Amino acid sequence: MIVEDDQNDAFIFQRACAREHLHPTLRFVTDVQQALDYLLAKPPYTNRTDHPFPDLLIVDLKFPAADGFLLLEWIRASPTFHDLHTIVLTDSSDAGDKTRALRLGALDYYVKPRDADRFQKVVKEICRKWLG
Numbered sequence: 001m002i003v004e005d006d007q008n009d010a011f012i013f014q015r016a017c018a019r020e021h022l023h024p025t026l027r028f029v030t031d032v033q034q035a036l037d038y039l040l041a042k043p044p045y046t047n048r049t050d051h052p053f054p055d056l057l058i059v060d061l062k063f064p065a066a067d068g069f070l071l072l073e074w075i076r077a078s079p080t081f082h083d084l085h086t087i088v089l090t091d092s093s094d095a096g097d098k099t100r101a102l103r104l105g106a107l108d109y110y111v112k113p114r115d116a117d118r119f120q121k122v123v124k125e126i127c128r129k130w131l132g
Contacts, residue, residue, distance in 0.1 A: 001026075001027045001028070001029065001035070001038060001054035001056070001057050001058070002026060002027070002028050002029075002057075002058040002089075003028075003029055003030075003031070003032065003034075003035045003057070003058065003059045003060055003068065003071065004028060004030065004058075004060050004089075005030045005031055005060065005063055005064075006060075009060075009112060010028050012116065012119055012120075012123070013026070013089075013123050014026060016119070016120045016123035016124060016127070017123060017127050017131070019120065020123075020124050020127055020128070022127045022128075022131060024127065024131040025052075027051070027054065031063050031064075031065060031066070032063055032065065032066040032067070032068065032070055032071045033065070033066065035057070035059070035071055036071070036074065038051060038054075039053075039054075039075075039081060039084075054084070055085065056085045056086075056087070056130050056131065057075070057084055057085065057086045057087075058086075058087055058088075058089050058126070059071055059072065059086060059087070059088050059089070059090075059106070060088075060089060060090050060091075061088060061090040061092055061097060061101065062090065062091060062092065068088065068090070068101075069100060069101070069104065072086065072088075072101060072104035072105060072106060073104055075105065076104055076105040082105075085107055085130070086105060086106050086107060087106055087107055087108040087109070087110065087126065087130060088101045088106045088108070088109045088110065089110045089112060089122075089126065090109075090110070090111065090112060091111070091112050092111065093111045108126075108129075108130070110122050110125075110126060
């Protein structure tokens with residue numbers, strides 16, 4: 001599952017996976033509250049056949065309402081979700097953000113390049129390392 005509010009970044013991620021001939025089932029939510037609702041199987045995500053529990057959570061950090069750090073904190077504090085593999089894919093190259101995310105349990109941290117070719121390479125690495 002990918003928590004991403006930028007539709008362009010979501011599209012690029014899907015396209016990059018397809019270009020690498022990788023076809024993971026990608027589920028997108030656009031904010032932290034939707035991610036929490038999905039993980040907790042709250043409406044509209046109650047049907048686990050249609051909305052299966054993710055093998056991997058890819059989280060952006062910057063959202064208008066609540067940031068991705070809140071989600072990371074919640075996951076790590078919850079015995080039910082503590083073992084969910086979580087990585088960060090964000091615009092933030094701030095070393096403090098990276099340190100904080102890793103401290104909160106993110107397994108990896110990627111900065112989204114603005115260049116499409118470099119973004120493709122980052123997505124390829126994520127797909128091969130985490131979804132392949």
